[in-house]
Amino acid sequence: MSCIDEDLIQQYIDEEVQAEESERITRHLAVCPGCAKLVAERRQWALSMKRMIREVADEPVVVPPFVAPAKSVPLGSLRKRLVLALSAACLLAFFVLHWNHPSAEKSAIEDELTILQHSDWPVDANQPFSQQGLQINLIDPEGNVTGYVLE
């Protein structure tokens, strides 16, 4: 057979040639000192290249603790729903204000309107906003409390 080209030598020393091809090369190396010498040299050379690259980072590595991320999906959607619910509450309060006090007294009364929020309002992030049972209590200047349930 003819002599082995360089690319094939690379594949041969990396043991990446088909079994049949590998046998053929081995047979050739047994009868061709030139190729045998070349293969031996290339094998040494490849090894030294490998070793040199490995030495770029060969110290013992300290494994840092892995910090698992907090589950973000339910939180994100809960936050979105809260923002939506509170925006709706503000809008509702605005309309209620207009409806109760449509005229000139408005600006004076606005200062004294109090919205009571339930801090323990149970939110189920899996339910649509309309089923959250949000209640808003408005206290007007006379001290009357009116509850509005969002539906």
Place this chain on the structure above:
Amino acid sequence: MKAFDQLYQKHYPTVFRVAVKMLGDSDEAADVVQEVFLTLFQTMEKGMVVEYPLSWLYRTTLNKCIDKQKYNGRFQKLETAPEGQVEFQSIEKQETRIRVQRALGKLKPVERALAVMYSESLSYKEMAEATGIRFSSVGKTLSRTLKKLEAELKNKKYELY
């Protein structure tokens, strides 16, 4: 997740070394490796099966390093030896390391990935998968890359001392 923890403990050092060789900087490497394991964690958390975890880790790390270098535009901080390690090494070894790192930095990111994978004794199949080079061309490209690396190592222009 016990399965994940085992993979993390077992493969972190290997993956970290690959990233250091790719990026030439241990801080940047640590960031990339953290990202890679976070991706693995999220994948496993969703119940997806990673069939060959080490191959997956190599591929993902190399791709992230290649992306990072394309983004950075160049191989950075070549001269910086990892801090705190200098005193444990002979000056000679330190010099070799800097020279090799510099030469690796002269290669294209894909070629560098190939050289790094070769030093880790990965198969041509794994190299092809990670770099996108055709399987049948890996041997030729690898041979060319190693010669290029050797030429860079011999380049007197970059001699340090």
